[in-house]
Structure formats: structure tokens, C-alpha cells
Amino acid sequence: MKSKPNIVLVHGAFADGSSWSSVIQELQADGYRVTAPQFPLTSLADDVARLRQVLDFQGGPTIVAGHSYGGQVMTALGKDAPNVVGLVYVAAFGLDTGESLGALLSEGPPVAAMKHLFTDKKGFVWLSEDDFVDHFAADVDPVKAKVMYAVQQALGGSLLGDVMDEPAWKSLPSWYLVSENDEAIPPQAQEHFAKRMGATTVKVPSSHVAMVSHPDEVVKLIKNAAEPASSQ
Numbered sequence: 001m002k003s004k005p006n007i008v009l010v011h012g013a014f015a016d017g018s019s020w021s022s023v024i025q026e027l028q029a030d031g032y033r034v035t036a037p038q039f040p041l042t043s044l045a046d047d048v049a050r051l052r053q054v055l056d057f058q059g060g061p062t063i064v065a066g067h068s069y070g071g072q073v074m075t076a077l078g079k080d081a082p083n084v085v086g087l088v089y090v091a092a093f094g095l096d097t098g099e100s101l102g103a104l105l106s107e108g109p110p111v112a113a114m115k116h117l118f119t120d121k122k123g124f125v126w127l128s129e130d131d132f133v134d135h136f137a138a139d140v141d142p143v144k145a146k147v148m149y150a151v152q153q154a155l156g157g158s159l160l161g162d163v164m165d166e167p168a169w170k171s172l173p174s175w176y177l178v179s180e181n182d183e184a185i186p187p188q189a190q191e192h193f194a195k196r197m198g199a200t201t202v203k204v205p206s207s208h209v210a211m212v213s214h215p216d217e218v219v220k221l222i223k224n225a226a227e228p229a230s231s232q
Helices: 017-029 044-056 069-075 101-105 129-136 142-150 157-161 187-196 215-229
Strands: 006-010 062-067 084-090 124-126 174-179 200-204
Touching (some): 044 069, 069 084, 084 215, 129 142, 174 187, 174 215, 187 200
Parallel strands (some): 006 062, 174 200
């Protein structure tokens, strides 16, 4: 009987660990040990520290999958990624050395999902309800999308200026799911990330939240990434 690697799931901005619920259920049903912690989204350093905390108690090889900003978090592990044997990007940022989210997002006009971002008095950035339901989670049932909006976690504004050091994808094999109907991270940008990291890539006709609207495809990609790490 094969021993399966652990799976750690990293949520992105404007989301929380519950966004992985359907993926978690499928992976657990197939015998995987899954952890999907909550991330503070206060600073990149804080979020990487939370990921390292979780990786520290993984007993054996681990696949890390990140959605959106969650890709930034796992990328920032760099060369020091204990237990990690593969990275799965789900419509996620895969930045290279010297790049930042703020600089990347400023390269073109505001994407539809972020046209009405607003910042609170503490410097945290939020999505408006219309942008969340109609664009961020465009192919999710509106009732469910409104629940997702209600539990969104705001993003610390300072995160936009954090510059990437050497990315983890230069040291680890990577897989990438491109969301072809994404209105938060343009599909062309996702394809660029995937190509330069040499990732095994699949494309899904999904909004930004593929793990919610297309969990089967996300699970399949994670399992493909986990297969080389499975042992007899």
C-alpha cells in the first residue's frame, strides 16, 4: 500500500481556509492528511511564519498548494522549505526575485474583480460585494458567493510592497492550474508564471476561485503532484 504525502493548502487574499472545503473533503476521502490553516494576511513575513509553523508538524513529505496570494506565501519559502516536495499553484501568484504584488498589479488597468477595492482605517484592503460576487467568484452560485464574501479576510496593504527573494519554485517541482475566465489575475499572467517556472500546467474554464467552482480538477492536479512523492 502506498504512503501518501501530506497536503497543506494556503488560502489567498479575501478568502479563508473554508474556500478549500470541497477540495479537503475529496482529498480526505482518498486517504490524504490535509491541513488548511488560517493565515493572518497582515504581512508576508507573518504569513510565511504561519506556513512554516504548519510545515514543522508535518510528518513526512508534503505538497503545498496555494491559491492567489497563497502562491506568494509558498513561493516566499525560498530554498528553506522543510518537508515540501512539490508546489501546486491554483490561479496563484508565482513571483520571481525582485518582484512585488503592487508593481505587478500596477502594470495594467484595474482588473474587474478589484475595480472597487477600498482600504479601511487600519490600512487593510477589502473587496466590494458586487466585485466579489460578480467577478471574483463569477461562476459560483450567488448565494454561496455571498457567504464567501461575508467571511473574506482583508489584505494588509503593506503586503503589496513586499519584494520576493529567491522563489521556492526554483528549487521544487511545480504544477499550475490556469483559470481561463479569471477576472482577478489575468489568465495571460498565470500562463506567464507557469511557463517560467516550468510547471506542469492545466487550464480550466473557471473564475478566480477554481477550488470552489471546479474542485474535481483542482484535486486531480494536487493528486498528480502528490504521486511522485507516494511510496510503497
